[in-house]
Amino acid sequence: MRALVFDDNGLSFQPRHPDPPPRLGDTLVRVRQAGVCSTDLEITKGYMGFRGVLGHEFVGDVVDSPDKNLVGKRVVGEINVVCGRCDLCVSGLSTHCRNRSVLGILNHDGAFADHVRLPAVNLHALPAAVDDDMAVFVEPLAAAYQVIKQVPMDAGRGSGGEGGRGRRWVTVLGDGRLGLLVAQVLREAGAAVRVIGKHPDKLALCERWGIRSRPLADIVARHDQDVVVDCTGSATGFELAMQIVRPRGTIVLKSTVADGKPLNLAPLVIDEVNVVGSRCGPFREAIRALAEGRIDVASLIHRRVRLDQGVQAMELAGRPGALKVLLTMD
Numbered sequence: 626m627r628a629l630v631f632d633d634n635g636l637s638f639q640p641r642h643p644d645p646p647p648r649l650g651d652t653l654v655r656v657r658q659a660g661v662c663s664t665d666l667e668i669t670k671g672y673m674g675f676r677g678v679l680g681h682e683f684v685g686d687v688v689d690s691p692d693k694n695l696v697g698k699r700v701v702g703e704i705n706v707v708c709g710r711c712d713l714c715v716s717g718l719s720t721h722c723r724n725r726s727v728l729g730i731l732n733h734d735g736a737f738a739d740h741v742r743l744p745a746v747n748l749h750a751l752p753a754a755v756d757d758d759m760a761v762f763v764e765p766l767a768a769a770y771q772v773i774k775q776v777p778m779d780a781g782r783g784s785g786g787e788g789g790r791g792r793r794w795v796t797v798l799g800d801g802r803l804g805l806l807v808a809q810v811l812r813e814a815g816a817a818v819r820v821i822g823k824h825p826d827k828l829a830l831c832e833r834w835g836i837r838s839r840p841l842a843d844i845v846a847r848h849d850q851d852v853v854v855d856c857t858g859s860a861t862g863f864e865l866a867m868q869i870v871r872p873r874g875t876i877v878l879k880s881t882v883a884d885g886k887p888l889n890l891a892p893l894v895i896d897e898v899n900v901v902g903s904r905c906g907p908f909r910e911a912i913r914a915l916a917e918g919r920i921d922v923a924s925l926i927h928r929r930v931r932l933d934q935g936v937q938a939m940e941l942a943g944r945p946g947a948l949k950v951l952l953t954m955d
Contacts, residue, residue, distance in 0.1 A: 771906030
């Protein structure tokens with residue numbers, strides 16, 4: 626099969642890569658389309674030490690499966706392949722399975738290829754209302770919904786006073802692919818949300834959606850936000866989040882960054898700030914939101930590129946200001 630592979634020789638398109646073996650999952654999916662994620666870009670910089678076929682955002686058709694109801698269905702797939710037996714799986718934290726592999730990220734070849742394998746339990750059949758372009762966004766949109774699973778927007782003190790309650794004042798740092806999805810989900814959840822970014826065209830999308838936005842250069846750190854969601858994909862995002870969040874507020878980390886840098890964590894102690902790591906989320910909620918037209922993803926598509934030009938697609942996706950780059954298999 627054809628595949629986009631990252632190994633010790635770097636990133637390359639391989640026209641005759643081996644098909645995925647059954648040990649990677651009991652269900653074979655023919656990939657229709659896949660999306661380039663910031664995590665894919667970070668992997669090529671050393672994140673997770675992954676070697677193999679990249680890609681974890683995809684839509685495809687089931688070719689073969691022990692679940693015959695899936696055969697022929699158009700599907701998306703959850704990325705964590707879990708054992709179902711360890712203490713974390715048994716306690717309901719299977720996405721943190723101690724023995725997991727992760728599609729295109731950890732010990733499991735990904736979806737930048739003609740075919741991918743996953744367990745049948747990982748797959749979700751799509752309604753007709755969710756087209757292929759929308760479907761590629763299911764995985765990152767699910768990750769966006771995870772924010773409000775972990776930090777409900779209708780609970781806790783507002784920033785107006787120690788005893789007050791009401792809407793949370795939330796800042797999303799970063800106007801990239803994930804940040805713009807998170808902002809839409811937070812708006813839908815009733816938060817008073819604003820986006821801070823560097824790109825006028827992306828911030829204009831926020832205005833179209835009725836979401837407040839501000840250029841990064843205009844921001845004055847006032848320690849007044851109830852929740853700050855770091856979607857910058859940058860090692861400097863956490864520093865800015867600490868300057869913006871109020872005492873006893875919450876910072877949600879959505880970025881995965883290969884490069885580390887020294888950080889002064891004293892402000893977290895002094896201001897008693899909660900820090901929440903946030904990763905994978907609920908696929909069913911993301912699919913439902915797309916089918917009902919509640920989240921705009923069409924505006925986030927930057928370019929479509931054929932799989933055989935995947936190296937160029939990754940370079941394009943990594944340029945400042947680029948939104949979602951889609952890899953097509955045809």
